[in-house]
Amino acid sequence: MREARTMGMNQPPHDAARESALREACERALEQARRGPLGANPRVGAALLSPTGELLATGFHRGARTPHAEADALLAARERGLDVHGATCIVTLEPCAHAGRTPSCARTLIDAGVAHVLYAVRDPHDIAANGGALLRDAGINARLWSDALPGSVGGDLTARATEMNRRWFQATRESRPFVTAKIAHTLDGYVAAVDGTNAWITGEDARVEGHALRSTVDAIAVGTGTALADDPALTARDAHGTLAQRQPRRVVIGERPLEPHSRLAKATHGPEHARPLLYRTRDIRAVFENLRAEHGVEHLLLEGGPRLISAALTLDLVDDLWIHEAPTLLGAGTPAVTGLGIGTLENRLDFDIVPESLHVSGSDLLFHAIPRARQQTPTKGE
């Protein structure tokens, strides 16, 4: 492989060796990105090449409050005692310019002394964007993959980087949180039996995973139907029932009032930061926007029930469906989703399973699924 200082910038587009090395590094960065979780932040991967073109290290973002992919790759290189000065950083999203939960990646790359930064997609997030400009102002050769790799090669790699975070980009554009909807259902698609009992459809291991996710999201929402039927606490707990250190904000959506002696109603008299937010409305899009704007909610977990999740699905507000499927049958009961307004097969809502997420937890099957791009967004709610 050519020397990295020329590899990133000045070589003519027909230099096959350079192109192949860059393409390989982009593939590695994409591979890393796929290891990250869905949630408040996009899935991002990075690869570092030495000035002579060897792969120094790779990294990825493990979710909110953890190092970004670029910092993760730099750390991995340093842990191996490798010099990153003059290196090329190849990353699937524009390095952020904003120092928030973690330091700005653009600043981290400048301080590390890298010479080139190639990123797949521009960051659409107002406060994070412009990392590319910050890098260029510091004299670093920062540009898009599509500028560095000609024609269909750059186009295809960029399309894959975009598709990987399509729903995160959509949520950001719509100024709302990334929404994960969790459904625990039987093999025949029910979330409760005919008499309303539903504790517990899935086993202990799946429930522990459910609580682990609760402790990472910013808020959990249920409809008044679930609040009234189940009297949930909506807290994040470990297998022994001990409260997790980090608790999500609790949210109830619907016009009916809570039962005055319910757990959630009692918590409205507690400390301000732990009080449930009660939205006496069915306008869930407005609720989601308000949660982000007023309460800083970047990742919202919808824990049911069927009518709330169905309304969110109908309005194309679910970015990630997290399925817990129990190997059991009920034959009748409360269906997992209802009233999507679909009358014919061709109007069905399709999803793509996230392959990396598919696993057996205890006796249950767990996986994430992302909605496929729709031709047009239905507007009819329930």
Ligand SMILES: NC(=O)c1ccc[n+]([C@@H]2O[C@H](COP(=O)([O-])OP(=O)(O)OC[C@H]3O[C@@H](n4cnc5c(N)ncnc54)[C@H](OP(=O)(O)O)[C@@H]3O)[C@@H](O)[C@H]2O)c1
């Ligand atoms: N296994 C599971 O994963 C699971 C999880 C949760 C619940 N469940 C079960 O599901 C059952 C409750 O089902 P559910 O469908 O009544 O619960 P739900 O979806 O939690 O609540 C439905 C209520 O949400 C309110 N709502 C707010 N915005 C809405 C909108 N845009 N569209 C429609 N409704 C909206 C409405 O209440 P208002 O009339 O007050 O406006 C509606 O009646 C219980 O048996 C519960 O145990 C199972």
